[in-house]
Amino acid sequence: xxxxxxxxxxxxxxxxxxxxxxxxxxxxxxxxxxxxxxxxxxxxxxxxxxxxxxxxxxxxxxxxxxxxxxxxxxxxxxxxxxxxxxxxxxxxxxxxxxxxxxxxxxxxxxxxxxxxxxxxxxxxxxxxxxxxxxxxxxxxxxxxxxxxxxxxxxxxxxxxxxxxxxxxxxxxxxxxxxxxxxxxxxxxxxxxxxxxxxxxxxxxxxxxxxxxxxxxxxxxxxxxxxxxxxxxxxxxxxx
Amino acid sequence: xxxxxxxxxxxxxxxxxxxxxxxxxxxxxxxxxxxxxxxxxxxxxxxxxxxxxxxxxxxxxxxxxxxxxxxxxxxxxxxxxxxxxxxxxxxxxxxxxxxxxxxxxxxxxxxxxxxxxxxxxxxxxxxxxxxxxxxxxxxxxxxxxxxxxxxxxxxxxxxxxxxxxxxxxxxxxxxxxxxxxxxxxxxxxxxxxxxxxxxxxxxxxxxxxxxxxxxxxxxxxxxxxxxxxxxxxxxxxxx
DNA sequence: CGCAATTTTGATTTTGATCAACTTCTGTGG
DNA sequence: CCACAGAAGTTGATCAAAATCAAAATTGCG
Numbered sequence: 001x002x003x004x005x006x007x008x009x010x011x012x013x014x015x016x017x018x019x020x021x022x023x024x025x026x027x028x029x030x031x032x033x034x035x036x037x038x039x040x041x042x043x044x045x046x047x048x049x050x051x052x053x054x055x056x057x058x059x060x061x062x063x064x065x066x067x068x069x070x071x072x073x074x075x076x077x078x079x080x081x082x083x084x085x086x087x088x089x090x091x092x093x094x095x096x097x098x099x100x101x102x103x104x105x106x107x108x109x110x111x112x113x114x115x116x117x118x119x120x121x122x123x124x125x126x127x128x129x130x131x132x133x134x135x136x137x138x139x140x141x142x143x144x145x146x147x148x149x150x151x152x153x154x155x156x157x158x159x160x161x162x163x164x165x166x167x168x169x170x171x172x173x174x175x176x177x178x179x180x181x182x183x184x185x186x187x188x189x190x191x192x193x194x195x196x197x198x199x200x201x202x203x204x205x206x207x208x209x210x211x212x213x214x215x216x217x218x219x220x221x222x223x224x225x226x227x228x229x230x231x232x233x234x235x236x237x238x239x
Numbered sequence: 240x241x242x243x244x245x246x247x248x249x250x251x252x253x254x255x256x257x258x259x260x261x262x263x264x265x266x267x268x269x270x271x272x273x274x275x276x277x278x279x280x281x282x283x284x285x286x287x288x289x290x291x292x293x294x295x296x297x298x299x300x301x302x303x304x305x306x307x308x309x310x311x312x313x314x315x316x317x318x319x320x321x322x323x324x325x326x327x328x329x330x331x332x333x334x335x336x337x338x339x340x341x342x343x344x345x346x347x348x349x350x351x352x353x354x355x356x357x358x359x360x361x362x363x364x365x366x367x368x369x370x371x372x373x374x375x376x377x378x379x380x381x382x383x384x385x386x387x388x389x390x391x392x393x394x395x396x397x398x399x400x401x402x403x404x405x406x407x408x409x410x411x412x413x414x415x416x417x418x419x420x421x422x423x424x425x426x427x428x429x430x431x432x433x434x435x436x437x438x439x440x441x442x443x444x445x446x447x448x449x450x451x452x453x454x455x456x457x458x459x460x461x462x463x464x465x466x467x468x469x470x471x472x473x474x475x476x477x478x
Numbered sequence: 479c480g481c482a483a484t485t486t487t488g489a490t491t492t493t494g495a496t497c498a499a500c501t502t503c504t505g506t507g508g
Numbered sequence: 509c510c511a512c513a514g515a516a517g518t519t520g521a522t523c524a525a526a527a528t529c530a531a532a533a534t535t536g537c538g
Contacts, residue, residue, distance in 0.1 A: 071385050071386070071388075071389050073389060073393075073474070074474045075474050077389075077393050078393075079388065079389045079392045079393045081385045081388050081389070092377075092378055092381055093378060093381050093382050093385060094378070095374050095375055095377075095378030096375045096376075096378035096379040096381075096382055097382075101382050101385060102385060121367070121370060121371060121374065122367075124370075125364045125367065125370070128360070128361075128364065131360060131363075131364070131370075132360060134374075135334050135360065135373075135377070136334055136335045137335075138331075138334070138374070138377045138378070138381070139331055139332060139333070139334030139335035139377070140335040141381050142331055142332050142335075142377070142380050142381060142384065143332050143335055143336075143340050145381065145384035145385070145387075145388065146310050146320045146332060146340060146341060146384070147310070148384075148388055149310075149318065149320050149384065149387055149388060149391060150310050150312060150316075150318045150320070152388060152391035152392050152435060153318045153391050153432070153433075153434070153435030154312075154316050154317075154318045154432075154435065156525075156526090157525075157526065187483090187484065187485090188484075188485065188486095189484080189485095193392070193393075194392075195392070196391060196392030196393065197526075197527090198526075198527055198528080199484085199485080200485090200486080200487085200526090200527080200528085201525090201526060201527075203484095203485060203486055203487085204486080204487080204526095206486095207486075207487080219484095219485080219534085219535075235312070235313045235314050395493080395494090396493075396494065426515090426516065426517085427516070427517060427518095428516080428517095436494075436495090437494075437495055437496080438516085438517080439494090439495080439496085439517090439518080439519085440493095440494055440495075441517095442516095442517060442518055442519080443494090443518080443519080445517095445518095446518075446519080458502085458503075458516090458517080
């Protein structure tokens with residue numbers, strides 16, 4: 001029984017390898033990683049992997065499910081800073097001060113693989129491929145955040161919503177899911193928080209894009225009807 | 240002559256150590272770093288260290304001067320994503336794709352220390368303290384970006400301007416400069432771009448805060464008159 | 479099933495953008 | 509060293525986008 005569990009949770013057996021792990025590890029390197037990534041943890045919908053202020057010990061690869069991270073300022077304000085889906089790695093905000101700076105909340109029943117960070121640092125000394133991969137994952141987060149700032153600082157409501165949907169679409173596609181047809185895991189309010197908009201604005205924008213025949217919205221289900229035109233609306237606007 | 244230049248550019252002799260390098264390196268470790276951080280490069284005002292699309296080879300520690308980074312989307316839009324001052328490290332956006340995703344422009348005549356990244360990776364295998372420091376620096380950038388998103392997504396114009404000034408103040412203070420009295424290195428337009436506001440709004444907000452007796456503005460010179468109240472305005476608003 | 483949470487839609491207000499005019503500053507060449 | 513052109517900054521009037529307030533409809537837990 002424990003045998004089976006172990007086998008299932010081994011990175012070498014995981015079908016997400018390409019996403020959270022570097023490709024091209026040797027057999028022996030893979031087994032090192034298998035030993036590193038020990039625990040797998042179930043997180044029920046609404047529960048947190050970690051919260052702001054928690055001591056940082058590990059980063060987490062999403063094995064299954066969907067997460068949001070949100071930061072909260074001293075006053076009541078809070079903002080969703082990111083959504084994470086299968087194969088993506090979260091928690092790297094905690095490295096700098098050994099403390100997490102945001103809450104990571106499951107938007108559906110989920111499962112994460114726990115990667116103890118200090119062990120990862122130790123091991124990556126011996127497996128340079130792993131070290132480079134870690135740096136890339138962190139850098140990718142930086143680049144993504146820059147894009148986000150661009151969006152929040154320079155785009156209008158409609159453009160933000162379109163960019164959000166196209167980004168989701170592209171990430172689903174990368175995972176082999178339908179790119180044009182998917183279910184939102186988050187509420188309008190969470191989308192709004194992420195995009196720096198109010199939930200009413202998100203709702204109105206959905207309705208408007210539907211009227212224009214660009215997409216179909218039915219509660220949480222989205223169908224992108226005209227991706228070409230949607231993409232054009234992103235780059236063309238404000239020329 | 241070359242002797243002197245070498246000595247001057249050696250990290251072990253640099254008065255910024257605490258900022259861009261880890262504390263507590265041994266003599267031998269420091270000399271390793273000295274060899275790594277080879278070149279020092281002067282960047283004239285208005286010139287770029289690197290531009291979007293440039294091949295990534297190194298990260299850069301600001302030895303002297305002041306920089307902005309800005310991202311540009313396919314259409315003409317561009318946005319300032321960060322300002323960097325003495326002792327801060329920039330260029331880490333390039334790691335993920337071996338290509339830079341933004342322009343890094345000097346706002347005054349400046350000097351940077353060039354840290355070849357692949358060599359840094361190699362060496363950090365032998366100097367774990369250095370590896371950990373690198374990870375912290377990268378993580379700090381992620382945390383900073385999250386704060387920025389919060390600001391762009393959840394704050395009003397006046398709050399953004401205040402947050403911006405207080406952040407500058409705090410960074411100047413950390414470098415031993417006056418915290419309440421400093422010169423802006425960037426234009427109103429650049430501040431606006433960074434804060435997701437128009438330059439007129441920045442100007443008006445300055446004027447308004449001055450009328451309120453919270454600060455004094457004279458062209459590029461800022462004096463924070465009532466930091467206590469300014470801080471309060473940040474956290475109290477929207478309660 | 480029932481109630482709280484979520485979503486949609488409408489009316490109104492507010493914030494910051496836009497347009498415009500004018501001033502000040504900076505740096506350059508005569 | 510001054511004149512001048514272009515850049516940068518201020519201020520005012522108006523406009524537009526998104527927020528806010530409000531009410532009704534729908535959904536999905538427990």
